[in-house]
Amino acid sequence: MILKPTDIAGAFLIEVEPLGDERGFFARTFCLETLRKAGVNTGPVRQTSISVNPRRGTLRGMHWQVEPFGENKLVRASSGTIYDVIVDIRPTSSSFRRWFGAELSAVRHNGLFIPRGCAHGFLTQSDDVTVEYAMDADFAPGQGRGARWNDPAFGIVWPFEPVLIGDRDRSYPDFAP
Numbered sequence: 001m002i003l004k005p006t007d008i009a010g011a012f013l014i015e016v017e018p019l020g021d022e023r024g025f026f027a028r029t030f031c032l033e034t035l036r037k038a039g040v041n042t043g044p045v046r047q048t049s050i051s052v053n054p055r056r057g058t059l060r061g062m063h064w065q066v067e068p069f070g071e072n073k074l075v076r077a078s079s080g081t082i083y084d085v086i087v088d089i090r091p092t093s094s095s096f097r098r099w100f101g102a103e104l105s106a107v108r109h110n111g112l113f114i115p116r117g118c119a120h121g122f123l124t125q126s127d128d129v130t131v132e133y134a135m136d137a138d139f140a141p142g143q144g145r146g147a148r149w150n151d152p153a154f155g156i157v158w159p160f161e162p163v164l165i166g167d168r169d170r171s172y173p174d175f176a177p
């Protein structure tokens with residue numbers, strides 16, 4: 001697997017290196033040691049989850065867990081295609097308030113490593129999207145916070161307007177650090 005740095009400190013795109021033969025290919029999609037060698041202080045995977053989104057144009061986010069319930073997150077699309085976005089909301093970070101977006105797809109098998117303290121969200125770019133999550137912390141109910149996908153504090157440029165957003169996601173107040 002290949003780690004590609006992003007505009008967000010500690011966040012990496014993960015591209016696979018297919019090892020192919022006549023049957024198809026095998027590829028590593030996560031390696032704790034590779035991340036640690038890149039300076040990422042992440043724990044082992046404690047929980048994995050899926051997010052199933054039948055409709056193109058569904059937006060989920062922007063979400064984060066407050067400390068000490070933060071979680072490092074590895075995200076990939078196991079079906080369909082998403083535009084995945086991270087926003088750095090760590091006030092002491094060199095990339096504070098900066099956003100980064102990338103297309104993740106089942107076809108490319110690519111992933112995104114999202115450090116704790118960053119807001120995360122995605123817009124589905126196809127029907128029948130499943131997003132796979134791996135986290136290094138247990139989910140803590142009630143410890144989530146959020147910001148709107150179009151909060152002027154970040155200026156995120158999305159590929160197109162969402163057509164389906166949950167009431168909670170559309171009604172977050174303006175971001176205030």
Ligand SMILES: Cc1cn([C@H]2C[C@H](O)[C@@H](COP(=O)(O)OP(=O)(O)O[C@H]3O[C@H](C)C(=O)[C@H](O)[C@H]3O)O2)c(=O)[nH]c1=O
Pocket residue numbers: 049051060061063064120121122133139144
């Ligand atoms: C995140 C999470 C949720 N849940 C439960 C809580 C609710 O009963 C139900 C749906 O949760 P929610 O509406 O917060 O799901 P999303 O709106 O997809 O939230 C996620 O979307 C953005 C894009 C993310 O990056 C996070 O993974 C997460 O915040 O699953 C759990 O049991 N465990 C979990 O880890």
